[in-house]
Amino acid sequence: MKRTLISRRAAVVAVAxxxxxxxxxxxxxxxNAVLRLGYQKSSTLISVLKVQGTLERELAPLGVKLSxxxxxxxxxxxxxxxxxxxxxxADVADTVPVFAQAANAQLTFVxxxxxSPSAQAIxxxxxxxxxxxxxLKGKKIGxxxxxxxxxxxxxxxxxxxxxxxxIEPAYLSPADGRAAFERGAIDAWVVWDPFLAAAQRQSNAxxxxxxxxxxxxxxYYLASTRYAKLRPDxxxxxxxxxxxxxxxxxxNPKEAAALxxxxxxxxxxxxxxxxxxxxxxxxxxxxxxxxxxxxIADAFFAEKLLPRQINALDVALFKPxxxx
Numbered sequence: 001m002k003r004t005l006i007s008r009r010a011a012v013v014a015v016a017x018x019x020x021x022x023x024x025x026x027x028x029x030x031x032n033a034v035l036r037l038g039y040q041k042s043s044t045l046i047s048v049l050k051v052q053g054t055l056e057r058e059l060a061p062l063g064v065k066l067s068x069x070x071x072x073x074x075x076x077x078x079x080x081x082x083x084x085x086x087x088x089x090a091d092v093a094d095t096v097p098v099f100a101q102a103a104n105a106q107l108t109f110v111x112x113x114x115x116s117p118s119a120q121a122i123x124x125x126x127x128x129x130x131x132x133x134x135x136l137k138g139k140k141i142g143x144x145x146x147x148x149x150x151x152x153x154x155x156x157x158x159x160x161x162x163x164x165x166x167i168e169p170a171y172l173s174p175a176d177g178r179a180a181f182e183r184g185a186i187d188a189w190v191v192w193d194p195f196l197a198a199a200q201r202q203s204n205a206x207x208x209x210x211x212x213x214x215x216x217x218x219x220y221y222l223a224s225t226r227y228a229k230l231r232p233d234x235x236x237x238x239x240x241x242x243x244x245x246x247x248x249x250x251x252n253p254k255e256a257a258a259l260x261x262x263x264x265x266x267x268x269x270x271x272x273x274x275x276x277x278x279x280x281x282x283x284x285x286x287x288x289x290x291x292x293x294x295x296i297a298d299a300f301f302a303e304k305l306l307p308r309q310i311n312a313l314d315v316a317l318f319k320p321x322x323x324x
Contacts, residue, residue, distance in 0.1 A: 035234055040072070088221070088238060092219060094218045109222055112219070113280060121211070122156060122188055123200075125184070136160075136162065140186045141167050152217070155214040178195065221242065228316065
């Protein structure tokens with residue numbers, strides 16, 4: 001029997017969430033003096049803030065300490081957030097909240113990074129005979145399941161008059177995808193920065209197509225809804241520092257790359273190239289900017305990767321400039 005991507009995970013989330021409901025607000029309130037922040041290694045703005053110790057300093061006057069929790073991908077991060085094992089999530093690709101929403105996660109959208117369509121792309125080797133997306137028919141393509149790269153591939157194939165059934169998918173993490181790509185085990189690889197820039201610079205990979213005009217690639221910061229209601233003061237500080245840091249990274253590309261180089265284990269030039277394609281323009285999440293979320297949800301539902309259809313606008317939105 002064919003299973004959806006998150007069927008088992010959704011069940012775990014639902015059971016654990018129901019258990020958490022009996023914990024009571026008292027124990028939760030006792031712990032809210034520690035902000036538990038989840039991130040991925042490639043969470044650029046959060047990584048800068050972590051290295052600089054900025055959030056610790058800004059939250060100290062509120063009596064709030066910071067606890068850092070690293071994840072390898074976005075879906076487990078948001079699951080932990082929904083289970084209230086975390087309070088706030090660093091940026092995740094636009095596809096990830098769709099899966100969380102389909103699993104009935106109680107999450108609040110805190111901030112959105114403006115589109116960065118060229119920060120993810122379909123790559124082929126330099127000597128590949130493939131010249132267009134249409135040439136991918138019948139080919140084996142590697143990408144991370146449910147990632148922004150997955151939606152980019154679906155959208156690019158549709159634009160080229162193909163469907164997902166016309167290719168052979170290979171679901172691979174970025175590390176496994178890079179290895180498979182370099183040894184020729186896959187014909188193309190769909191990935192995002194900084195992995196994209198690293199493949200271009202270190203493996204001479206060629207961009208077959210990026211997200212321009214088909215997948216805007218907006219990234220989202222989220223919080224558990226209960227935490228968002230309890231500590232909007234904390235979220236306002238987090239939002240303000242994300243916005244400020246995004247502007248600093250764009251205004252100081254070399255300094256930002258040098259800062260991130262030891263964190264990411266990449267040379268500064270590769271990081272600078274990757275950062276040049278990300279907007280890092282942090283802004284409030286408003287309903288009008290969630291239009292593409294519905295397209296993403298519909299695309300994944302059509303591929304039977306979501307257990308149900310969702311309304312992408314049926315989410316809680318944090319308003320950073322509003323004081324309750």
